Amino acid sequence: MDENKRKIVRVEIDSKACISCGTCTVLAPKAFEIDDQGHSIVKDSWKELSDEEIIKAAKACPSEAIMLFDEEGKRMEL
Numbered sequence: 001m002d003e004n005k006r007k008i009v010r011v012e013i014d015s016k017a018c019i020s021c022g023t024c025t026v027l028a029p030k031a032f033e034i035d036d037q038g039h040s041i042v043k044d045s046w047k048e049l050s051d052e053e054i055i056k057a058a059k060a061c062p063s064e065a066i067m068l069f070d071e072e073g074k075r076m077e078l
């Protein structure tokens with residue numbers, strides 16, 4: 001039994017919704033960085049963070065641009 005199994009299996013950014021505020025990169029620099037276009041992108045190292053840390057950053061996004069998906073491919077409610 002693996003009680004620590006991750007629920008989040010995929011993280012995406014809706015770049016059209018991202019307003020480039022930088023909040024996610026401050027809260028979770030291992031998961032997010034700002035690209036050349038000024039939008040946040042997901043870094044591979046997001047997997048090093050706990051689900052709680054990712055959810056905290058996603059909830060803090062003012063434009064709900066951070067999308068989290070579970071094992072069934074469904075977007076998670078935040």
Ligand code: SF4
Nearest residue numbers: 018019021022024061
């Ligand atoms: S918190 Fe949201 S709006 Fe701000 S940079 Fe990150 S993804 Fe973009």
